Amino acid sequence: MGEAKRYIKAVYQEVMERDPHQTEFLQAVKEFFNSIEPVLERHPRLMEENILSRIVEPERIIQFRVPWTDAKGKTQVNRGFRVQFSSAIGPYKGGLRLHPSVNQSIVKFLGFEQIFKNSLTGLPIGGGKGGSDFDPKGKTDNEVMRFCQSFMTELQKYIGPDTDVPAGDIGVGGREIGYLFGQYKRLNGFHAGVLTGKPIPMGGSLARTEATGYGLVYFTEEMLKDTGKSFKNQKVVVSGSGNVAIYAIEKVHQLGGTVIACSDSNGYIVDLEGIKIETVKQLKEVERKRISEYIVKHPTARYNEGTVWEIDEEYQIALPSATQNEINGTIATKMIDNGVYAVAEGANMPSDLEAIEIYQNAGILYGPAKAANAGGVAVSALEMSQNSLRLSWTFEEVDMRLKEIMTKIYLDCRDTAAEYGVPGDFVSGANIAGFLKVSNAMISQGVV
Structure with missing residues (x-):
């Protein structure tokens, strides 16, 4: 050895x-x-x-109590977390997740991945992550507001525009960011750069909502292009129906592909004519309903309970965009049997270690999360830049910068893998490229 x-x-x-x-x-x-x-x-x-x-040891872990009052006047208590993992190359940067599964292990894994993801963007941001085991599903706007205000009352002690800049993640969209920002402003005055993913009137960036999904597809497009392929006329399955999935579906359709299935935590829909993205947006972004309602407007589609990866239809490209470990070895084998030759991850760690091994042994194209889904944090960093400059770029400007960043991330992964003797292994390429920048910064700063 x-x-x-x-x-x-x-x-x-x-x-x-x-x-x-x-x-x-x-x-x-x-x-x-x-x-x-x-x-x-x-x-x-x-x-x-x-x-x-x-x-592998976080610089700081903060855990705190979050008391709030529900619609019946009863006091509820949740746990809040913030893991400030690495500030070697910039202020801590990473989302806040609101989901019952959130615990210290989850936020540590997310924060650890975030170190290298942020490094790959080429922007000066370190790695962090946070959240709570609070579940916003089924809560009224006022309940969500009271929770967010209580959460931020404690979190605001540890964050700042040049210290730690949280963003959204699962369960945290524009509504939650707005409430969080409002409470921070109430306690500290207006600091636009303290949160990203903000609504536009509060200093948010155009294209931030679309960034992770669009970025995922831009990365995949470059990966396909290198082997003479494209999205055109290809069938695609996207898991999830949240922010990442919605805008991945939208961009795939713009590039000539057809997304035939997507899902939520209850089940999945299959529409062989192509998922109607406006219906999904209405259900998920406006009405906050389950994906099963899709078939009410589109009766030729079908709905099944379970995971979307159970489908028997043939498809060529998989974009897992729901949650961690949604794909195991059995599912990975079924995907390949269904004709999949490319997998790119929109969620964080959606494939377990056995699934990754199966992808690599089968020789399919595989874009790991820390590279493929870096578009969200990249545009968050661009939002920070706009806040610092007191400027607002157009949608087209931000989207152009996003595409440039995702293309560079792909090329860095590809070229680094080749340089270190593992050509085509984008997992190794992403890990090594991200690690080298952070480790060199750590060495230059001494033992801190």
Whole structure:
């Protein structure tokens, strides 16, 4: 066993002993460690400086109580989290997730991934993540407002335009960001750059809503182009029907592909004529209804309970955009049997380790989340730039910059993978490219 392999094994053992029950975080660390042996062999100083032990330990974890009053006047209590993982290349940057599954393991895995995702954008932003086990589904606007105000009353002590700039994630859209920003402003005065994903009148950026979904498709387009393929006349399945999925579907259709299925947490719809994106937007963004309502307006479509990856129809491109670990080895095998030759991830870690191994063994194109879904945080950083400049760019300007960033991320992943002896392995390419920038910054700053 080489020195680099021994070092990686020792550090991973250390992480498992410290946090044995944090399964999502351990999975994210293992996936990262699986691909960085070549860079440690080439740059032994990274081992001398013990960069791995330093990078897997967050700079700060904040956990707090969030009391709020529901519509019946009863006091409820949730847990709030913020993991400030790495500020080596800039202020902490990462979303806030509101979902019953949120715990310390979830926010640590998300924050850890965010370090490298943010590094890949080429923009000066570090990695962080946060959220709460509060579930906004089924809550009134006033209940969501009271929760957000209570959450921000505590969180505002630890964030700021040059310190930590949260954004949205699952369960946190324009409504929640608006309430969070309003409470921050109430307590601290107006600082437009303290949150991103804000409504436009509060200093938000055009194209931010579309950014993650559009960016996912731009990355996939470059990946396809390198093998002489495109979205044109291809059938696509997108899991989820939230912000990422909606705008991925929209952009796929603009590029000539046909999305035949999408889903929510209850089930999925299949429309072989192509998902009607305006109907999905109306259901999810305006009416906040379940995806099953789609068939009321489009009776030729069908609805089934379960995961969208159960479908038997043939399709060529998969864009998992729902949640972590939605695809396991069995599902990955079925996808390939259905004709899938390209997978790009719009959600964070939607494929488990077995699924990734199956993709790679089958030789299909695979764009990992930390590269493929970096469009959201990229435009969040562009929003920060506009706030600092007191300017507002047009939709077309932001979209152009987004496409340039996603193209550069793909090229960096491709070229880095080739440079380190694993051509076509975009997981290794993304991990190594993101890691090198952060680790070099850490070394230059000394032991901090």
